[in-house]
């Protein structure tokens with residue numbers, strides 16, 4: 001379980017509170033108005049921002065003070081965070097060896113397999129600039145696969161892709177999360193994506209990240225804060 005226990009995040013005069021439990025191996029959408037704190041919530045879990053109060057626990061272990069690289073968490077962002085001067089294989093090697101160092105023959109084999117898994121067999125020598133948007137997204141998925149962490153965070157990673165490609169990537173992420181047995185938490189501005197991806201949804205609004213609710217129930221009878229955001233006010 002991922003537990004947010006009395007979590008308080010503060011940035012300037014913005015405050016976000018969260019109190020919830022998320023089940024392992026579940027897929028959860030994070031929705032809410034712009035500026036409500038969705039990225040803040042994911043950054044807290046990833047360890048990119050420190051809470052002012054409260055704790056974050058994974059399987060009962062307090063990870064609040066852990067550095068991002070040592071958390072049980074892999075993150076996928078819109079700008080896929082690939083180093084431009086390194087080949088795809090070297091970029092993926094860094095996912096396996098956070099401290100750098102030579103990648104072993106076995107690790108090279110793992111990288112090849114991960115690339116093949118996402119439909120990029122033979123692309124290891126390419127630089128990120130030599131990839132299309134869809135290929136870069138798939139490369140980022142290969143990295144998440146290699147990182148093999150039990151929590152996957154996705155902050156609008158496919159917002160720049162066209163509808164068909166976005167739908168394909170979402171189903172690939174769902175497959176990958178299921179294969180890894182991971183909890184996947186995804187920020188989305190598109191209710192259709194949330195419905196497609198996640199049976200549970202966290203609403204972030206009015207300074208609070210609420211415990212997850214059934215996605216269908218939330219969208220079919222949205223509270224006022226979500227209704228306004230959906231343009232149903």
Ligand SMILES: Nc1ncnc2c1ncn2[C@@H]1O[C@H](COP(=O)(O)OP(=O)(O)OP(=O)(O)O)[C@@H](O)[C@H]1O
Pocket residue numbers: 011012013014032033034035036037038039040041
């Ligand atoms: N360093 C900072 N200093 C002051 N305020 C900040 C800082 N970082 C973020 N904020 C504020 O925190 C709030 C939450 O931002 P956050 O990026 O988490 O929202 P979001 O829900 O992800 O928004 P969007 O959907 O537009 O991406 C915003 O009101 C933002 O202005």
